[in-house]
Amino acid sequence: MTITTDLPLDLAPTIRTRPPRRTAKPVAAEKGTVLIGLATFAILVGLWFAASHFRWTSPLFLPSPAEVVTQFRAVATDGYAEGTLLDHLGSSLWRIGMALAIALVVGIPLGLSMGLNRWMRGIFSVPIDLYWGLPPLAYLPLMIIWLGIGETSKILLLTLSTFAPVCFSAQAGVRSVPVERINAALSLGAKQWQIFTSIILPSALPEILTGFRIAIGAGLSTLVAAELIAARSGLGYMIMSAANFLATDVVFVGLIVIAALAFSLSAGMRWLERRLVPWKGKI
């Protein structure tokens, strides 16, 4: 029982030292929830300890934290399902990274041009709307038939699932630029391309970042699901292989890594938003 009570106490000093360092930034409103969030997290971990310690369920369903940590070390060093944890993480990251890169490089310019031009909007919005309504896993079999089980089919699938939110958000960003802002720039003598680079692009940036965030979420869930179905590497594949042998502790390792990945991606996006659009919602 000492562990459960120790955890929050261990965290307490770090929590207390943090606020003074951050008072300079206007994040006062968020500070209140950080404490509560950490406490909730500590309680959940505490419950997990308690559940396995008192054998509330069989270890087959819920392995103890200690077992998971041991397995984590084992998977990280010796590997599981033809690869170490880093290998699996690497192939998953490579797939989603490639897909997001393609989605950004193609989606942002296309979305911007759809926001600016009636013809572009007319031509592209219908096909994108049509496929965007489909669950990506529904057309995964088609991708496999066309492109095989290799990386290309998975990257294309992920690209398609992340492309639409990026593209639509870039389009929405352009459409949401206040007309007064453009008029003001025109009466300061701006030329068309200057309007685009100095007004439209920065005005659309918050929306684009929001779209990117949605794309990361969509991409991550499609990624893991696709790896569960058809892959020879990746975190989803590792989880599926472990589940086939009822290695629940390895499944937990995989889930924890995915959760950590999702959390750091979203923290990275928040950081990026603070850096790039600190003015968002201010005017």
Added chain:
Amino acid sequence: MLQVREASVVFPTSDGKSVHALDRVSLDIAPASIVVAVGASGCGKSTLLNAIAGFLPLTEGSIRLDGTPVMRPGGDRGVVFQKDTLLPWASVLDNVALGLRYQGVGKRERAERARELLCMVGLADFGDKPPYELSGGMRQRVGIARALATDPKILLMDEPFGALDSLTRETMQQLLASVWAQTGKQVLFITHSIEEALLLGTTIIVMSPRPGRIVARFEADFVHDFARADDIGPIVSAPRFVELREEIRALIHHPPVSRHGALQ
């Protein structure tokens, strides 16, 4: 010299009729004059300004600035909007320098010019701040400095102080009067405040709605005194000021009957 000749703007409405937002308006704005258009909502004063700015095409008539027809927005007509249109991602200094950047003026030179203008509007120490850390009145000062930066021939101001509280508003009116005295720009100023019109205008045009047209013109000269005054009390209580104010008020509340009837 800005010349508006027989300018009309007709908008179609949703029920298939049309509204004469502006009906055969003619107006001259001479160098170093402030023309203030005053009138109730819907009298076409903003339409007139938008047409001169080039945001809105005329249905009929013409607008010329120093002989050149006005077709589209351009740097020779600086606009100050009611709602501030500063760029939130740029510093106050960069906002003021925006027009100079569009002209391709070098970085050092445009910063220098922007600093001078910020000094003139009393914001010398705020150049590095983002606009959203400034109050409404300060943002409008930045807006004025930005519009002046490119040295436009005319300054178009669309109820720029309408959203400010009355104390800030008075300070801003005086600031504009002194900026005008220093720069000698021609100004078209839109307001619905009769007092503001009289304090600032060298010419006051009274407009009435349906159709939007000019019903009366007055010459006034309170702005020179106002620019230097410590207290506006003696100005606004002068017999001539009171007389004009009542006359304009009567015109706005009971406009002379239109020659052409109302909605067509």
